[in-house]
Amino acid sequence: MIGLKTLLQIQDLHTYFYLRKGISKVVNGLQLSVREGELLGVVGESGSGKTVTAMSVVNRVRMPGKVVKGKVIYQGQDLLKLSEEELRKYRGKEIGLIAANARGNLNPLVKVGNQIANVYLAHNKVNKKEAWEKAVEMLRMVGMNDALRRAEAYPHEMSGGMAQRVMIALALVNSPNLLIADDATNGLDVTVQSQIMDLILDIVNKQGASGILITHDLGVVAQCCSEIAIMYCGQIVEKGPVTAFFDEPKHPYSRNLLNSLPERRITQERIELKGSLSSPLSLPTGCVYQTRCPYVMDVCRKVEPSMLHVDDNYNVKCHLYQEKTENRGSANEKLA
Amino acid sequence: MKRIILLISALILLLTVIITGCVKQSKTVSSEDINVDRDRTLIWTVPATPNGLDSEYHNSLQALEAQSNMYDSALRYPFKEDESGFLVPDYSKVESSLAESWELSKDGKTLTVHLRQGVKSHAGNELTADDFMYQWVDRAWGLNAMYKNFSADGLKLNDPEKQLKKIDKYTFSLTVDTPNPIAEPMMTHIFTHLMDSVDAKAYSTKSDPWATKYLSVNGSGHGPFKVTKYIPGQQVEFEAFNDYWDKKNKSWFQKVIMKEVPSSSNRVALLLSGTADAATSLTPNELQTLKGKPGVKVYSWSGNLIQRVEFNQEKPPFDNPKVRKALAYATPYKDILSSVYLGMAKQATSIIPSTYPGYTGEYWDYKTNFDKAKKLLKEAGYDKGFKTTLTINAGITQEQQIAILLKSSFKNIGVEIEIQELQTGDYYNNLVQHNMDGMFIFQDMPGVADGGFSTKLWAQHPSNINYGGYKNEEVNRLYKETTETLDVKKRNANFKRIQEIVVKEDPIWIYLTEPGYHIAMREDIKNPAWGTSQDIRWNMLSRERN
Amino acid sequence: MRIAKYLGKRLLTFIPLLIGVILVVFVLVRLLPGDPATRLAGNFAYGDTIAALRESMGLDKPIWQQFFIYLGNVLQGNLGESWFTNKPILDDLIVRFPATLELITLSILFSIAIGVPLGIVAAIKPKSIFSRISTGYGFFAGSIADFWFGLMLVFVFFTTLNWFPAPIGRLDLTITPPLQITGFLVIDSLLAGNWNALMNSIAHLALPVLTLGLINVAPIMKMTLSSMKEVMESDFINHAKVLGLSDKKVMRYALRNSLPSIVTILGVIYGSLLGGAVLVETVFGWGGLGQYVTQALVNKDYSAIQGFVLVATIFSLFIYLFVDLIYMIFDPRIKF
Structure with a gap:
């Protein structure tokens, strides 16, 4: 199912926020690629820059943030080089984005049916009536009973789960090739969460799209995704196939993540790793994880590790694997 | 939502109906305007409309001017022309007005006045000695305001019932304790003007026995103008009185609009444009500026201030x-x-x-x-x-x-x-x-x-x-x-x-x-005549177009 | 019917409010320096005359007694009689009300037509020269005095250029006003088919409407700008852009969501204009409520002042009620 063609490639992405306190390097040299048909899970603590990464992909980082460096190549086209007008052909059409906090992201004064129809209208030459019918169809597709009546409702008249379904309908109405779900289930109760996830997976599979699932939840990734990427302080520190990752995570941070949570679930509240996340305002030189890493070495404080290819399709950004890769051995022995 | 829109429209409709209903009800102001052409209309701009038209109470400059044109007194001063063409009173002699003749007794204590016969008031009633008696014996003492405290004092009246005597229908006399040298000048004053007592009595009510409400906004005089519209704060309109007794001095203008224009610079602008015929109460600066302007003439008189x-x-x-x-x-x-x-x-x-x-x-x-x-x-x-x-x-x-x-x-x-x-x-x-x-x-x-x-x-x-x-x-x-x-x-x-x-x-x-009296008028307005209470007699004016 | 119930409730709250306003104004006018009886009596009335006048005016009674008499009369729809025009206050006010209403309604419509578009442009394209000019104008117009501006307009457009008629009220003195039906000269002349009066009344309206209108453009523009800006920065606008909606559509979303606050400021300005147009009315000899109340204040005409404040309060309350109803139309979240 997974093709070999790369759909999206993010190269050395830097997105900074220019604050009064200083420059906040929220995304800081991020590398990531998604192949066609691939479902990639991106996992990180809150504040690691997941959402900003998602926004950078559609080149819609809000003030005072700015993409200062890097490329976002989608089907051979660097999206960061396009004008707003040209970008619009990609946004909502090629790339659908489901944001967390459905309530805040839906227009409170417009009927949800119209909101969906507007997105459809923006990319298709149809009339209003057809767009409205499409909106109702989408609502039906995202599992709303009584879709016709629901289309007439305003966001505030809906439960959180319903609103989230509307968000999904908005993202999928134009059958995008790439779906980015940014914490799509955040704040919903557990049963609804799994329903929503199932829905997303179902639709992605049906449409044959690629997807990036941004989440706190390792469990979700384990269940749904083929690939996983671990994000820390604006960088991807480990990326590889899900099975390989859960068999044997490589990066000290990944291990820490898995160990700290026996049931393999991280939520914002429960994350309690030793030490604290480095502030994006003052990232240390060298490895970003040095402040928490139990294996920290001298070199970690001086030189930033590069993304090391440790296995088929498996990369990790850690000095521990430097020699091993050089020696073609495995670092696992040392860590174990 | 549709229901709300419906409701709002209903509310608006209701309000409109209420408002228009009230407006229609209160539409007492006569809308049958006689169409007088601009030529025969005198537009007189003032800083404020009169504070009222009843001389017992109202004595702003504009009130005095309105009253002087609505009411006549028993006697008056003739006019003489000063060097600038301004008609001003000749104080050396007194002449008859509503009184046809009068005589002062040898001892100077009794003034006998014979009123003209057949003089009609604006309401159409004939002028009689009763009007005089009503005004003094009844109204002045009843109200205890201007007539009693100012005019009666000048006339040396202190007990009108005893001192005033109606001799016949058109004759009355006034007897005082000591000779009164200013009795004649007093009888020229606006605050001794005569009024139609029949008309005034018709508007008396229990709570308002002296018809002050009526007389504040209407007139009951025998003068050259009657008031037709009185809108305080906006304008007062006068119409030439057709049955004015003094045929020689009947007004050339058929209509006078006393228009309130609070800002003096606007009065100047209106005069310059020809919209207004006269601008009163201007500043020295404005008067000086107007002096050189074509189409406008400034009249000045030392006056009595x-x-x-x-x-x-x-x-x-x-x-x-x-x-x-x-x-x-x-x-x-x-x-x-x-x-x-x-x-x-x-x-x-x-x-x-x-x-x-x-x-x-x-x-x-x-x-x-x-x-x-x-x-x-x-x-x-x-x-x-x-x-x-x-x-x-x-x-x-x-x-x-x-x-x-x-x-x-x-x-x-x-x-x-x-x-x-x-x-x-x-x-x-x-x-x-x-x-x-x-x-x-x-x-x-x-x-x-x-x-x-x-x-x-x-x-x-x-x-x-x-x-x-x-x-x-x-x-x-x-x-x-x-x-x-x-x-x-x-x-x-x-x-x-x-x-x-x-x-x-x-x-x-x-x-x-x-400070003097100054008025700026359109050049084609001729014959301005100044009265002692700082007023211009509109009936003397005319427009002469070349 | 919920709406009717809501309206009923709102109208009921008017009653205590109005009684409060009546009480406050009643006391305040009596604190004004100067005695109306002395003023009314003229320069030659003395002690006992003035005392008699005071009695007939009801001013000799204790103030609380005067208040209850007045309140009783007001409840019967009798606002008293003016001591100076000798007419029922209600008649005086009703004759003048349409003049002011016509003036301020057209002015506010003018301000909306200019201010709202300017505010929108300034919000959408904050860096364009056009929006800089309009922002500058907003501050300029906000700081000039209305009567001065009116006098300047008169000087330029009447005295110098003679493009507009003299500032002597609503019609030329030589033009017979049309039969009074609504009191709005423009409407009445239309109804009467009086072309002359129609053109003349419009010409007379031009300068005062321009004066009030241009002055009130400033707050309307600023309010539109600030509420548009706030909405433009909200999550749902961002998300709309992420979904590839056109600029036009995004602007319509933003405007749609700013409308409630714009309508509110419009209501506040409109409500305050009834008495706030005093100086402009004086400059143009408008003969409306503003001029009436100025005279009433000078003359210490208590009932006239009280009557005016009462009418102005009722007017404002109704405007606010309208604004709230409109708010409900615009914002489905507001419930009765």
């Missing part, structure tokens, strides 16, 4: 005549005339207006002289000067400029003044209650063209409008003598001596200016 600084003479330091004199020597007369009035006013030199019989300017000799002023202050025991206040009326712009000039000038002799500006209403309240402290600028006119009238109002003691409390026994005595004799020589001698005292010996005020 006297502007002065009055003192509260009941308290030190102004109880001392030397102090008053000192300040008179410290006053910058030339600056006031040139920089405040731009040459549009004259120096005031006497308590009597310069246009009135009995006037002399020979005693006024106050050239600005600080040394003399200082010397006088020292003699009065104020060689270190003193502090006092100067109250001015915010409604008269020139007073503020004068006050500033006085303040800096008085500093030279150590007199510090604090300027207190009061709104017109509050200013008059303080004045009539004799509450003015220190000094105050005031301007007023004696409404009767007699040498003694100024003294009667302002200098004799006690007098209700001797606001400063000036008291000089000799003036009192001299004045009293003039009120009881018909001997012209004797009276003139007394007037002369009074002026010597109140100007020179024991000065009552600082004589500032005679």
Whole structure:
């Protein structure tokens, strides 16, 4: 199912926020690629820059943030080089984005049916009536009973789960090739969460799209995704196939993540790793994880590790694997 | 949502219905306007509409002008033309108006008046002696306002029921205790005008027995104009009275619109554009500007206003005549005339207006002289000067400029003044209650063209409008003598001596200016005639287009 | 019916409010310096005359007694009689009300037509020269005095250029007003088919409407700008862009969501204009409520002042009620 063609490639992405306190390097040299048909899970603590990464992909980082460096190549086209007008052909059409906090992201004064129809209208030459019918169809597709009546409702008249379904309908109405779900289930109760996830997976599979699932939840990734990427302080520190990752995570941070949570679930509240996340305002030189890493070495404080290819399709950004890769051995022995 | 829209529209509709309903109901103002062409319409711009039309209560300048054109008195002064073509009263003789003839008894105590027969009021009733009797015996004493307190005093009336006698339908007489030399001038005054008692009585109610409500907004006179529309704050409209008794002086204009234009610069603009025919109450600056403009003519007349600084003479330091004199020597007369009035006013030199019989300017000799002023202050025991206040009326712009000039000038002799500006209403309240402290600028006119009238109002003691409390026994005595004799020589001698005292010996005020009467009109308006109460008689005017 | 119930409740709250306003104004006018009886009596009435007048005016009674008499009359729809025009206050006010209403309604419509578009442009394209000019104008117009501006317009357009008629009210003195139906000259002349009066009344309206209108453009523009800006920065606008909606559509979303606050400020300005147009009315000799109340204040005409404040309060309350109803139309979240 997974093709070999790369759909999206993010190269050395830097997105900074220019604050009064200083420059906040929220995304800081991020590398990531998604192949066609691939479902990639991106996992990180809150504040690691997941959402900003998602926004950078559609080149819609809000003030005072700015993409200062890097490329976002989608089907051979660097999206960061396009004008707003040209970008619009990609946004909502090629790339659908489901944001967390459905309530805040839906227009409170417009009927949800119209909101969906507007997105459809923006990319298709149809009339209003057809767009409205499409909106109702989408609502039906995202599992709303009584879709016709629901289309007439305003966001505030809906439960959180319903609103989230509307968000999904908005993202999928134009059958995008790439779906980015940014914490799509955040704040919903557990049963609804799994329903929503199932829905997303179902639709992605049906449409044959690629997807990036941004989440706190390792469990979700384990269940749904083929690939996983671990994000820390604006960088991807480990990326590889899900099975390989859960068999044997490589990066000290990944291990820490898995160990700290026996049931393999991280939520914002429960994350309690030793030490604290480095502030994006003052990232240390060298490895970003040095402040928490139990294996920290001298070199970690001086030189930033590069993304090391440790296995088929498996990369990790850690000095521990430097020699091993050089020696073609495995670092696992040392860590174990 | 649709329901809300429906409801809002319903609410709007309801409100509209209520409003229009009320409007229709209240539509009492006559909408049948006679269409008079612009030529025969006189558009008269004023700073404010009259405060009312009942002369018992309403005496703003505009009220007096309206009343003078709506009502006639028993007697009047003939007009004479001054060099600029302005018609002004000839005070040397009195002529008949509503009275066909009159005679004063030999002892000067009884005035018998024969009214014209067949004179119609605006309401269509014939003028009779009953009108006169009603006005005095009933209304004046019933209301206890202007007629009783001002006019009756001048006529020496104190018990009208005894003193007034209706002789026949058109004749009445008035008998007083001592000869009254100003009985005739008094009978020319607007505050002795006659009115239609039949009409007034028709509008009397239990709570308003003297029809003040009706007479405040309507008229019941015999004059050349009747009021047709009275909208306070906007305009008053008058129509020429077709049955006016004085056929010779019937109005050429068929309609007069007295239009309130509060801003004087707008009055000027309206006059210049030809929208208005006249602009009243302009500033000296505006008058000077208008003088050179084509299509417009400015008429000026010394009139009878006297502007002065009055003192509260009941308290030190102004109880001392030397102090008053000192300040008179410290006053910058030339600056006031040139920089405040731009040459549009004259120096005031006497308590009597310069246009009135009995006037002399020979005693006024106050050239600005600080040394003399200082010397006088020292003699009065104020060689270190003193502090006092100067109250001015915010409604008269020139007073503020004068006050500033006085303040800096008085500093030279150590007199510090604090300027207190009061709104017109509050200013008059303080004045009539004799509450003015220190000094105050005031301007007023004696409404009767007699040498003694100024003294009667302002200098004799006690007098209700001797606001400063000036008291000089000799003036009192001299004045009293003039009120009881018909001997012209004797009276003139007394007037002369009074002026010597109140100007020179024991000065009552600082004589500032005679601001004069000024009006700007379209050039094609001819024959302006000025009445003693600062009014223009619209019936004398005409438009002459070339 | 919920709406009717809501309206009923709102109208009921008017009653205590109005009684409060009546009480406050009643006391305040009596604190004004100067005695109306003295003023009414003229310069030659003395002690006992004034005392008699005071009695007939009811001013000799204790103030609380005067208040209850007045309140009783007001409840019967009798606002008293003016001491100076000798007419029922209600008649005086009703005659003048349409003049002011016509003036301020057209002015506010003018301000909306200019201010709202300017505000929108300034919000959408904050860096364009056009929006800088309009922002500058907003501050300029906010700081000039209306009567001065009116006088300047008169000087330029009447005195100098003579493009507009003289500032002597609503019609030329020589033009017969049409039969009064609504009191709005423009409407009445239309109804009467009086072409002359129609053109003339429009010409007379031009300058005062321009004066008030241009002055009130400033607050309307600023309010539109600030509420548009706030909305433009909200999550749902961002998300709309992420979904590829056109600029036009995004602007419509933003405007739609700013409308409630714009309508509110419009209501506040409109409500305050009834008495706030005093100086402009004076400059143009408009003969409306503003001029009436100025005279009433000068004359210490207690009932006239009280009547005016009452009418102005009722007017404002109704405007606010309208604004709230409109708010409900615009914002489905507001419930009765």
